[in-house]
Amino acid sequence: MILDRRQALKAVFGWAAGSPLALAQGEDPLYGPLNVFDFAELAKKKLDPLAWDYLEGGSEDEASLRDNRAIFRKVIIRPRALVDVHKIDLSLELFGKKLDYPILLDPAGGKNCFYPNGELEVSKAAARAKALHITNGGIEEFLESGQAPVWWQVTTGGQFQNPQSMRSFVQRLESMGCSGICFTVDIMHVSHRERDIRNRLERAWCETGLPKRDADGRMPPAKNPWRVGVYPSRPAPTPTWNTLRELTAMTKLPVIVKGILTGEDAARCVESGASCVMVSNHGARQLDHVGSTLEALPEVVRAVQGRIPVLVDGGFRRGTDILKGLALGAKAVAIARPYLYGLAAFGGRGVERVLELLKTELALDMALAGVPTLASIDSSLVRFRDSLLE
Ligand SMILES: Cc1cc2nc3c(=O)[nH]c(=O)nc-3n(C[C@H](O)[C@H](O)[C@H](O)COP(=O)(O)O)c2cc1C
Numbered sequence: 001m002i003l004d005r006r007q008a009l010k011a012v013f014g015w016a017a018g019s020p021l022a023l024a025q026g027e028d029p030l031y032g033p034l035n036v037f038d039f040a041e042l043a044k045k046k047l048d049p050l051a052w053d054y055l056e057g058g059s060e061d062e063a064s065l066r067d068n069r070a071i072f073r074k075v076i077i078r079p080r081a082l083v084d085v086h087k088i089d090l091s092l093e094l095f096g097k098k099l100d101y102p103i104l105l106d107p108a109g110g111k112n113c114f115y116p117n118g119e120l121e122v123s124k125a126a127a128r129a130k131a132l133h134i135t136n137g138g139i140e141e142f143l144e145s146g147q148a149p150v151w152w153q154v155t156t157g158g159q160f161q162n163p164q165s166m167r168s169f170v171q172r173l174e175s176m177g178c179s180g181i182c183f184t185v186d187i188m189h190v191s192h193r194e195r196d197i198r199n200r201l202e203r204a205w206c207e208t209g210l211p212k213r214d215a216d217g218r219m220p221p222a223k224n225p226w227r228v229g230v231y232p233s234r235p236a237p238t239p240t241w242n243t244l245r246e247l248t249a250m251t252k253l254p255v256i257v258k259g260i261l262t263g264e265d266a267a268r269c270v271e272s273g274a275s276c277v278m279v280s281n282h283g284a285r286q287l288d289h290v291g292s293t294l295e296a297l298p299e300v301v302r303a304v305q306g307r308i309p310v311l312v313d314g315g316f317r318r319g320t321d322i323l324k325g326l327a328l329g330a331k332a333v334a335i336a337r338p339y340l341y342g343l344a345a346f347g348g349r350g351v352e353r354v355l356e357l358l359k360t361e362l363a364l365d366m367a368l369a370g371v372p373t374l375a376s377i378d379s380s381l382v383r384f385r386d387s388l389l390e
Contacts, residue, residue: 030346030353035361036317036338039354043114043344048210050199050219051113055340058284059191064291065284068315071292075324075382080370088363089373092332094132094309095254095275097179101359102332102374103322105133105339105351106283106313107154107182107258110206114344122339125348129355134182134258134334143176152180152256156187157239163246170251180275181251186259186286188238192228193285200225241272248273256311259286261296263303270307277304278311283336294328298379301329319361326374327381 033039044052058065090101105126111118119138126133127147134152159169173181196203202222205211211220248255254275259282260266269277279293279300290296293314301310312325313334325333338358342350371377 030349033345033353033357035357036341036354039338039341039345039350043341047114047344048213050196050201050205051210051344053195053199054110054113054193054201054206055337055344057193057195058288059193059286060288062284063289064281064287067292067295068281068284069292069317071294072315072318072321072324074384075294075328076385077320077323077327077365077369077382078380079368080381083370083372083376085367085370085372087372088367090359090363090366092374094331095180099132099332100130101362102326102330103131103355103358103362104311104332104334105131106334106336107134107136107184108336108340109136110203111340111343112209113206114340115347116209118343121348122343122351125339125343125351125355128348129352131355132179140176143178146177152182153178154182154184154258156184157243160239160243160247161236163250166243166247167250170247170253174251174253178253180254180256181247182256182258182278183239183244183247184258184282185239186280186282188234189232191286191288193226194228197226197228202226241268244269244272244274248275260300261290261293263299266300266303266310270304274308276309276311278313278334279330280313280334283314294325297325297328297330319358319363319365322358322362323365323369323371323377324382326377327379329379 033042043055047055092099092102105122111122115121119135120142123133123135123139123142132152134154136154153173155169160166170181200219200222202225204224205222213219244255244257255273256276256278257269257274258278259280260269260277261279261281266277277300279297281287281290281293293312297310297312304310309331310329311332311334312330313336316322316325316333316335317338322333335358339351339354342352342354344350346353366372366377369381371381
């Protein structure tokens with residue numbers, strides 16, 4: 001029998017489906033979850049409920065948390081027909097470095113609540129997946145080994161109290177081979193995350209890992225539980241635009257400002273020497289009722305006028321979500337909870353698998369939408385629909 005090309009391929013794949021490799025994949029629970037939501041379910045099952053609430057929750061009413069997801073139903077894709085989509089290219093360049101795909105790992109503190117030695121686990125997974133990892137630090141040895149991926153250190157301002165401490169922080173990052181500095185500007189005070197407050201979570205537990213419950217399932221009493229009713233104050237002035245100007249003048253590393261939600265602030269970032277802004281509401285974990293990040297994105301993109309790249313995060317769970325973010329002007333999209341679900345469920349392998357699933361979903365969605373490269377994606381690919389806006 002003579003097989004044509006398609007029949008021959010079918011025969012090969014048919015055989016592969018029954019091969020030991022395919023069977024091994026089938027039996028490995030890592031390959032059970034089909035998407036980010038499946039990973040979330042597994043993570044919820046595996047984690048102590050306190051850790052799950054810390055991972056998943058938002059602040060106060062959790063209005064922005066719902067908005068971050070709901071907005072994706074209000075943006076629809078306008079696919080293009082009859083485009084050659086036999087090859088899909090997800091690659092891009094950010095600050096002179098080539099990235100294989102436009103999905104970055106956001107910083108997330110408290111990973112030891114989800115998996116032992118969580119930061120290192122994520123960093124190693126990011127290296128294997130060739131993803132850019134914005135880290136909260138604590139992985140210096142891995143970084144110095146030269147195997148770590150392109151990465152950014154995040155700071156929330158503590159190191160910027162005076163020019164000396166800023167300088168030593170910047171020098172340390174430069175000498176470690178860090179590729180950028182991510183300056184998170186929306187967490188000068190910590191919000192009320194009421195799930196955690198009701199759970200009497202001790203914030204320090206998120207750094208060290210949750211203590212074991214006793215035989216009756218009780219946590220040890222928290223020494224310093226998260227509370228309401230504490231008037232906000234910090235012992236030293238919090239960072240200002242002047243701080244950002246000093247920082248950008250002090251380093252050659254790109255400075256990305258994370259936590260921008262308005263066009264005015266985005267324009268000030270450009271004027272203050274920032275190399276990039278990330279539209280972010282901190283995963284709806286800080287000020288509530290700020291709307292979704294996808295709503296804020298067009299205004300920021302307009303204000304920046306192509307002078308620096310714009311990134312976005314918040315609620316991205318599907319390839320189509322990422323496609324919408326890119327269409328509305330983001331250069332790349334960052335995620336936190338999705339990879340934390342993977343981490344909680346399977347450690348670093350889970351992080352890698354989540355990235356693989358998102359990456360392949362995005363590629364497939366691009367193929368189906370008739371946009372084979374990132375450059376072919378623009379705002380004409382989407383529109384906001386009115387009917388769901390109420
Ligand atoms: C458990 C957790 C811890 C976080 N810790 C930090 C942090 O230390 N610094 C920071 O800039 N953002 C932090 N974030 C916010 C994320 O970087 C990111 O902005 C947001 O979670 C993205 O939304 P997503 O989780 O829906 O993908 C944290 C988020 C989570 C879920």
